[in-house]
Amino acid sequence: MERREAGQQINRLREQIERHDRLYYREAGPEISDEQYDALVRRLRGLEAEFPEFGTADSPTAAVGSDRDARFPSERHSRTMLSLLNSYEREEIAAFDRKVRKELASDAVVYTVEPKIDGVAVAVRYRAGSLVLGMTRGDGLQGDVITANLATLAEISCRLPARWTDALPAGSPDTIEARGEAYLTLTRLAELNRQRETDGLDPLANPRNATAGSLKRLDPDEVARRGLSVFFYQLFLIDNEGMTSDLASHTQEIVALRDLGFPVNAFLREASNVEEITTCLDELEALRQRLDYQIDGAVIKVDRTDWQRQLGATAKAPRWGLAYKFAAEEAVTVVEQINQQVGRTGVITPVAKLRPVALAGTTVSSATLHNWEEVARRDVRVGDTVVVAKGGDIIPQVLRVLPEKRTGTEHAVEPPRQCPVCEQPTERDDGAVALRCSNPNCPAVMAGRLRHFASRQACDIEGLGGRWIDLLLANEIVRTPADLFRLQRQELADLPGWGEKSADNLLRFIGRAPQRPWAAKLFALGIPGVGTATALTLARNFPAIDSLMTASSAALAELPDIGPVVAAQVSAYFVRTENARLIEDLRAVGFFRAAEEVPPLVSKTAATGGEETRAVTWFAGKNFVLTGSLETLSRVAAQEQIERLGGKITGSVSRKTDVVIAGESAGKKLAKARKLGITIIDEAAFSARLAAAYGETDG
Ligand code: IVH
Numbered sequence: 001m002e003r004r005e006a007g008q009q010i011n012r013l014r015e016q017i018e019r020h021d022r023l024y025y026r027e028a029g030p031e032i033s034d035e036q037y038d039a040l041v042r043r044l045r046g047l048e049a050e051f052p053e054f055g056t057a058d059s060p061t062a063a064v065g066s067d068r069d070a071r072f073p074s075e076r077h078s079r080t081m082l083s084l085l086n087s088y089e090r091e092e093i094a095a096f097d098r099k100v101r102k103e104l105a106s107d108a109v110v111y112t113v114e115p116k117i118d119g120v121a122v123a124v125r126y127r128a129g130s131l132v133l134g135m136t137r138g139d140g141l142q143g144d145v146i147t148a149n150l151a152t153l154a155e156i157s158c159r160l161p162a163r164w165t166d167a168l169p170a171g172s173p174d175t176i177e178a179r180g181e182a183y184l185t186l187t188r189l190a191e192l193n194r195q196r197e198t199d200g201l202d203p204l205a206n207p208r209n210a211t212a213g214s215l216k217r218l219d220p221d222e223v224a225r226r227g228l229s230v231f232f233y234q235l236f237l238i239d240n241e242g243m244t245s246d247l248a249s250h251t252q253e254i255v256a257l258r259d260l261g262f263p264v265n266a267f268l269r270e271a272s273n274v275e276e277i278t279t280c281l282d283e284l285e286a287l288r289q290r291l292d293y294q295i296d297g298a299v300i301k302v303d304r305t306d307w308q309r310q311l312g313a314t315a316k317a318p319r320w321g322l323a324y325k326f327a328a329e330e331a332v333t334v335v336e337q338i339n340q341q342v343g344r345t346g347v348i349t350p351v352a353k354l355r356p357v358a359l360a361g362t363t364v365s366s367a368t369l370h371n372w373e374e375v376a377r378r379d380v381r382v383g384d385t386v387v388v389a390k391g392g393d394i395i396p397q398v399l400r401v402l403p404e405k406r407t408g409t410e411h412a413v414e415p416p417r418q419c420p421v422c423e424q425p426t427e428r429d430d431g432a433v434a435l436r437c438s439n440p441n442c443p444a445v446m447a448g449r450l451r452h453f454a455s456r457q458a459c460d461i462e463g464l465g466g467r468w469i470d471l472l473l474a475n476e477i478v479r480t481p482a483d484l485f486r487l488q489r490q491e492l493a494d495l496p497g498w499g500e501k502s503a504d505n506l507l508r509f510i511g512r513a514p515q516r517p518w519a520a521k522l523f524a525l526g527i528p529g530v531g532t533a534t535a536l537t538l539a540r541n542f543p544a545i546d547s548l549m550t551a552s553s554a555a556l557a558e559l560p561d562i563g564p565v566v567a568a569q570v571s572a573y574f575v576r577t578e579n580a581r582l583i584e585d586l587r588a589v590g591f592f593r594a595a596e597e598v599p600p601l602v603s604k605t606a607a608t609g610g611e612e613t614r615a616v617t618w619f620a621g622k623n624f625v626l627t628g629s630l631e632t633l634s635r636v637a638a639q640e641q642i643e644r645l646g647g648k649i650t651g652s653v654s655r656k657t658d659v660v661i662a663g664e665s666a667g668k669k670l671a672k673a674r675k676l677g678i679t680i681i682d683e684a685a686f687s688a689r690l691a692a693a694y695g696e697t698d699g
Pocket of ligand 1: 119120121233323
């Protein structure tokens, strides 16, 4: 491959991987399977190895993905929380073993093999036997503090058993940290989904995302109701200086964890060569079907911790461990129909209705076909025998067609020319593969939009699930999100299946929507391409709806994490008449506020539990003047931040000015500040002060 082409491919891959990282870690809504994701990473790694001139320092191959969430305070980990290298082929295990033996110059290496739990990594710290800290992985260096949430798990106690020190070597420090994986059992997930169905809510798609979402609820009582479980697989000690140390082996850690009362997985095997490892993998793979929780592979670790230290780690993963990922479980079944599903943006997605078949612990009766081009390219027809799999155990997918099973009675389905719901013509955006309904008032689109608006990460209107939305639409009480704010108590109470109490409840939640954080409200609008992470970026840089509506797509594209495509989608959204009308309507019902709750620049936020603890910061009581242009922040956003932290902004430099923030090509004001001997800081120093200030207010 040519150098130029390689460079382009590297860039494309990095962009793709970063996007999927964001979807997986921050939005808990992956679009591709782990296997597909790993294939992208491998291709990138291969190219980076071949063309080292393209650098890897800030490549996604060099970093752990991040699930940091600005709504929680964050804290540094006592020791980096790494990820693991994935492998799919048994040959890769042999290569791992060879490397380990060579590095350790020993043939007496003992490995452990245990299940890889498909959940969310958590860390808990105990001092003198009491739980003092619970965290997520975050970006590996810093995690979100979710102590109260983790304390609600039945399997995490706030106190260790009375004689807990007996489980540890004599003379151990009194602080310990246990790390493991929180997860939802399949039984619990099914229970939750039954309840959600009764409540008219959408089902939780899979246990991992449900776990991630549950841990990030702001109300610990809600976390408690989810009924999460946890397995611990790592234990270390922390001394007074914050230095960490290990027990002698992984096996001893597991034994100590068990003695300390932590739940540990029952499957832990020792293996001293590749054959023995393989036997363990087979055993585990057979066990997999019978477990009440999802595992996506096995973890192979060098047992001795002194050897683990000697082997060390890359920025992303330890060299002493390897994840062996099981192939997605597959099943063969028949496509009974190809249905059309209309989403909230009007996109019509083909969905295969399948003859029900057992797959990875559940019965599967439908699978996504992604888009119509894909249907044509893979030539999936009604009546075809197909292989289905749960991509990384998410939504089932049609992997391939088995053409040899065709009898001639199968028939292809053409992309629809009309919307299956409202029968209006379909259209295709320029250059896009997605086919959509052209009717902004299509009932399916209206329902989808309302569902999205009410969803947890948007306006969090509890009790307004799919069934109730359909009822409101069918009775023509509500058409757009703005109509929700005009609902009358009596008209709700009169609906079949409703009463005054549920009407009051719903109205209370709707009434709170305008107080939702600005990023959540922006997300609620359902702008194509704007997920929760993008909404957060937009909210940070545009403190109110008006400034966002008038932003050019060029200005948007300059923001971190926002590419030209999303920038164009955002500005196109506001141009469309029906959207502009919706915004005006929402404004009329009081949904937008003059001063929105703008999220801080850094994820250290003081906003926990809805209450803000504001400490005195470096900014408090000082007069600031901004001059020149800033790279990472708009002026309005910078002003917001300063005011939030107790500072004041003025337009011109005088003797009363305390600090001048000088951006790029600052002019006269800077000169005047110099003359008056006023403190001048550049953008980097300003950002550092902001970061520190949010650290200070961090309760
Ligand atoms: S050991 C240094 N053991 O898988 C990393 N991880 O893909 C030590 N996981 O981040 C991790 N089950 O969240 C380990 N038995 C197990 C695991 C496990 C699940 C998760 C963990 C890790 C991720 C890596």
